[in-house]
Amino acid sequence: xxxxxxxxxxxxxxxxxxxxxxxxxxxxxxxxxxxxxxxxxxxxxxxxxxxxxxxxxxxxxxxxxxxxxxxxxxxxxxxxxxxxxxxxxxxxxxxxxxxxxxxxxxxxxxxxxxxxxxxxxxxxxxxxxxxxxxxxxxxxxxxxxxxxxxxxxxxxxxxxxxxxxxxxxxxxxxxxxxxxxxxxxxxxxxxxxxxxxxxxxxxxxxxxxxxxxxxxxxxxxxxxxxxxxxxxxxxxxxxxxxxxxxxxxxxxxxxxxxxxxxxxxxxxxxxxxxxxxxxxxxxxxxxxxxxxxxxxxxxxxxxxxxxxxxxxxxxxxxxxxxxxxxxxxxxxxxxxxxxxxxxxxxxxxxxxxxxxxxxxxxxxxxxxxxxxxxxxxxxxxxxxxxxxxxxxxxxxxxxxxxxxxxxxx
Amino acid sequence: xxxxxxxxxxxxxxxxxxxxxxxxxxxxxxxxxxxxxxxxxxxxxxxxxxxxxxxxxxxxxxxxxxxxxxxxxxxxxxxxxxxxxxxxxxxxxxxxxxxxxxxxxxxxxxxxxxxxxxxxxxxxxxxxxxxxxxxxxxxxxxxxxxxxxxxxxxxxxxxxxxxxxxxxxxxxxxxxxxxxxxxxxxxxxxxxxxxxxxxxxxxxxxxxxxxxxxxxxxxxxxxxxxxxxxxxxx
Ligand SMILES: Nc1ncnc2c1ncn2[C@@H]1O[C@H](COP(=O)(O)OP(=O)(O)OP(=O)(O)O)[C@@H](O)[C@H]1O
Ligand SMILES: [Mg+2]
Numbered sequence: 001x002x003x004x005x006x007x008x009x010x011x012x013x014x015x016x017x018x019x020x021x022x023x024x025x026x027x028x029x030x031x032x033x034x035x036x037x038x039x040x041x042x043x044x045x046x047x048x049x050x051x052x053x054x055x056x057x058x059x060x061x062x063x064x065x066x067x068x069x070x071x072x073x074x075x076x077x078x079x080x081x082x083x084x085x086x087x088x089x090x091x092x093x094x095x096x097x098x099x100x101x102x103x104x105x106x107x108x109x110x111x112x113x114x115x116x117x118x119x120x121x122x123x124x125x126x127x128x129x130x131x132x133x134x135x136x137x138x139x140x141x142x143x144x145x146x147x148x149x150x151x152x153x154x155x156x157x158x159x160x161x162x163x164x165x166x167x168x169x170x171x172x173x174x175x176x177x178x179x180x181x182x183x184x185x186x187x188x189x190x191x192x193x194x195x196x197x198x199x200x201x202x203x204x205x206x207x208x209x210x211x212x213x214x215x216x217x218x219x220x221x222x223x224x225x226x227x228x229x230x231x232x233x234x235x236x237x238x239x240x241x242x243x244x245x246x247x248x249x250x251x252x253x254x255x256x257x258x259x260x261x262x263x264x265x266x267x268x269x270x271x272x273x274x275x276x277x278x279x280x281x282x283x284x285x286x287x288x289x290x291x292x293x294x295x296x297x298x299x300x301x302x303x304x305x306x307x308x309x310x311x312x313x314x315x316x317x318x319x320x321x322x323x324x325x326x327x328x329x330x331x332x333x334x335x336x337x338x339x340x341x342x343x344x345x346x347x348x349x350x351x352x353x354x355x356x357x358x359x360x361x362x363x364x365x366x367x368x369x370x371x372x373x374x375x376x377x378x379x380x381x382x383x384x385x386x387x388x389x390x391x392x393x394x395x396x397x398x399x400x401x402x403x404x405x406x407x408x409x
Numbered sequence: 410x411x412x413x414x415x416x417x418x419x420x421x422x423x424x425x426x427x428x429x430x431x432x433x434x435x436x437x438x439x440x441x442x443x444x445x446x447x448x449x450x451x452x453x454x455x456x457x458x459x460x461x462x463x464x465x466x467x468x469x470x471x472x473x474x475x476x477x478x479x480x481x482x483x484x485x486x487x488x489x490x491x492x493x494x495x496x497x498x499x500x501x502x503x504x505x506x507x508x509x510x511x512x513x514x515x516x517x518x519x520x521x522x523x524x525x526x527x528x529x530x531x532x533x534x535x536x537x538x539x540x541x542x543x544x545x546x547x548x549x550x551x552x553x554x555x556x557x558x559x560x561x562x563x564x565x566x567x568x569x570x571x572x573x574x575x576x577x578x579x580x581x582x583x584x585x586x587x588x589x590x591x592x593x594x595x596x597x598x599x600x601x602x603x604x605x606x607x608x609x610x611x612x613x614x615x616x617x618x619x620x621x622x623x624x625x626x627x628x629x630x631x632x633x634x635x636x637x638x639x640x641x642x643x
Contacts (some may be wrong), residue, residue, distance in 0.1 A: 006520045017508055319504050324493020324521040325567065326486045402465050406504060409524060 007329070010330055011336040020069070022341065025305040029345025029385065030352060032295030033378045034180035039291040043284020045368035050277045056193050056202065058134040058383075062099075063267040064092075064244060064250070066225075082373050083263045086210075088253060089127075089229045096248055098242035100234050103130040104226040109216045113178040121162050123179055123206045125213020126230075133232040138211025141173050141188030144209050152211040155190040157166060158311040159203035179352040180398025182216055184208065239268055250392070290368060292381075299346065299385035306393035317397055334397050337382060338390025346382030350375055352397040410477045410574065411438035412605055413462060418471035418481075418576065420628075431457045433628040434467070438515030439621075441572075442603040444596075446610055446619030448637065453625040454579055455609045462607065463496050465489045473557050476572065493521050497566025499576035503558045505550040511537060511561045512546045518569045536564040540594055563594060576608045578612045581613055634635050 015022045066083040067303035106125040129141045130136075130186060143157055158178060165170050172186045193202040208217070210226075233242035243266050250264055310317070317330055354370055361368040420432035431454045431529050439445055447455050456498035459471060460466035464480060467488075470543075474482045480491060492498070505514045524532070537546055538562040550558050559579060566574055576595070580588035596618055598604045624632035 003520075003525070005526075010520075011510070053584060315504070316506055319506060320517065321489065321520070322492060322498055322504070323518040324489050324569075326489040326521070329521060330488070403460055406500070407464075 006353070007332050007336055009148045010333050011340060014309070016093045017235035017335060018309075018394050021283040021309075024275060025302050025341050026345040026348070028298030028301035029295070029342050029382055030298075030349040032291070032298035032385075033346050033382050034350025034352035034356060035291035036288060036378050036381070037350055037374060038356045038360065039151050040284060040374045041289035041357035041368040041370045042366060043280065043287045045366065047277055047280040048054060048369050050273060050280055054273045054277065055135075055137060057196060057269055057273070058136070058232065058235055059270060060239055060242075061133065061267060061269045062231040062233060062239065062246065064229040064231060064246060065265045065267065066228070067265065077227055078404070083254065084225045084226050084229055086182060087224070088250060089211045089226065091253060092229065092231060092246055093129075095240060095241060096231075098238040098245055099174070099231045101129040101132045101232045103131065103133045103230040104136055104210060105130075105230065106213045106218055106225075107227050107234040110180045110217065112162065112166065112206065112266060113181075117166045117168075119162060119165040121204050121206055122206060123213065123217060125210040125217065126215050127210055130207060132229065133230045136193065137191035138188050139191045140171075141186070144207060145189055148209040149211050151182070152209060152215055153215070154182065154184045155187045155209065157207040159205040160192045161201055161203040162206055167242060179206065179208070180217055183249050184301055185286070189355065199395050202397065229350040237272065237350050239270055243268055276406070282406070293383060295381065299389040302338055302341055302386065303389035303393060305341075306334060309337070310397040311396075312392045314400065314405050314408040317400050318402050318408065321400070321402035322406060330400075331398040335387065339386040342386030342390075343379075346379045346386075349382065352380055355380065393395055410474060411477060412441040413437075413585075414472075414477075415438040415462070415637055416472045416474070417578035418461065418468040418473060418551075420454070420461065420466075421469045424625070431628050432461075432625065433630075434471070435630060436443050436555045437623070437630060439605065439607065441605055442599070443605055443607075443621045444599045444618065445607045446616040446621070447607065447622060447623045447625065448610060448613075448616050449625030449631075453623050455626040458625070459575050459577050459607070459609055463572075464523045465498070489521075493518055493569060497563075497571035499559070499562050499566050499574065499575045499583040501578040501581075503550070503555075503562045505558060505565075509541060510547050510549055511553070511564075514550070515568050517562045517565060523570055526550045533564070533568055536568045537561070537581050539567075540564045553585070555583050556590055559583060559587070559591055560594070563591070567598070573605045573607065576606070578609050578611065580610065580612070588615065604639055 008361045084104070086104055089102050093102040103126050108123060109120060110121075110123045111120050112290055126144065127149055128144050129148055131138065138157070141157070144155065146154075156179065158172060166172070166177060167175070174190055175186050177186060178181045178184070190203070192204075196202055216224070231242065231246065233239040246266055247262065252264060254263055256262065288339055320330060333352065357370055360366055415435055415437045418432055418435045419430065422429040422431060437460065447458070449455050458464070459470055464483070465474070467483070470479050471481065472479055475491065476495060477497065479551070480488070483491070506517070509517075512530065512533050516529050519529040519532060521580055537543060541561055542557060542560055542564065545553060545557060550561070553561065574595070580591055584590065592615060594609065595606055599606050608615070608619065616622055621635060622632070622637040623630055624637045
């Protein structure tokens, strides 16, 4: 029995002899593996970013907006009609079992001033349940309470961006800021949430009690009417149930006949994001598949070069057979050669893939994720390519007739 | 039983409908220690016969007993093992690996015999010194003369201590001086070690080294004695 080290030694030597050809064969695999690693990193990066965003908007979130999606065939902007009321919000909280919490909003954009700093931001009047619906942490102070809402206190809870723009390094707690020239006391600061999938900065926000907002900030809103209502379903599975319950309840409360259209719109944000997540997953599979084609082409390149090599070395094979090499010894020799080519290609391709992923992420601001798993897959796949595409040439070499091989010119 | 016992061996090549009978019902036995020279016109089947004896090829019909074992039915693996352990082949074209040194070429049979590196190198070096190439161990074939290359090939044939040396026109590519040197090596091996040797040649002065001569004609043995004086090859 021929020893393993001898087989490897023989294979390596013949690869060294033909450096240029060996390099070109490996290059095909390098590009293939590199492409797979990069594409998978880009694809999974995108879908994991969307997953993070699902978590950041608050899971199982439902938005209820006034106005129908379409009215008489003409699409109307949401909120053009003020059809939702505070009591609608209360009714949803009370009568929809699939909904766990509800937060109505009266909001607008306003100029905010602290000292000589000023900043234009979204000001939302809401109720205490908002932090539950949005799953938002308070990093200092407290959020709006029932007491604040009842008495219409002039207090504000600010997002990170607002804190930074108005206060810089100062501690905002207890400071007085002016919203539309009216002084508010900062009672709490929200944790950082980052951007939404549409690129909106979620931390550029101020929450005030809904009653204060109605009375002193956005008085043009009809009394009792709200801009929109946030609701949170109990579980992911109960979102559609909650949506149905809200629709039925509101149609009833707004006295909408069976043939009339809704005067409100219910949006399931989680579902929208899930759909986006699904489509990026599909995209990453597609990217990976396209990249795999280049790995396949690389594998065919290996096979081509191995076949040429077998033909060129027919006489060598004949000599080896004449002195006692068994068909399986010859087969091993060529298989190890091809496995060696693809393994080297796999390692270099992996490094190249990681480098190019990092470049894509820094130049195009694209989120990437390189997992050990995808690296192992790429590496294993290249080894598989080596065995798969090396097998036929190796088999062909091993079945040569020694006499004919010796006579080959 | 003799070392080599060939019984009614026929080799036929088929080209579609056409048949070419290259060896025609040959029977012969060769004892251990014999020095046989085979002659005959081109195409008479000498190489075909040698390939069968050397287990590179198998007969179409008939039996071939090597050391009492019928090898005519052996498969590729078993034949490879026999070539490795019992046969030392020397070719007209030397058939050395051009990218390997003299030493590495001689080591080759030992690699497939599974001999470990250190012992392999030692044995290969020894045999190379025996054929007078102790100072050419690390030379590549292209750095050696024809006669030296053939001596490397002989060393390779000898390194795994075979029972038989088969040489198919070993001097066919050499000048007469080198030819004689090569034949001296074969003669010494046969005289001193009793190594069974079979050599194919076209030249009568080479054939004269043989203690037994066999003449082929059209796939048959037409003369088998201690001297086959030729009805000149036509
Ligand atoms: N693989 C093959 N296929 C078909 N015919 C073959 C094959 N090998 C040999 N032959 C034929 O068999 C015959 C005998 O060939 P062989 O090589 O044994 O002759 P030889 O006596 O060694 O000749 P030479 O003295 O020229 O070496 C020739 O006619 C040759 O054409
Ligand atoms: Mg011949």
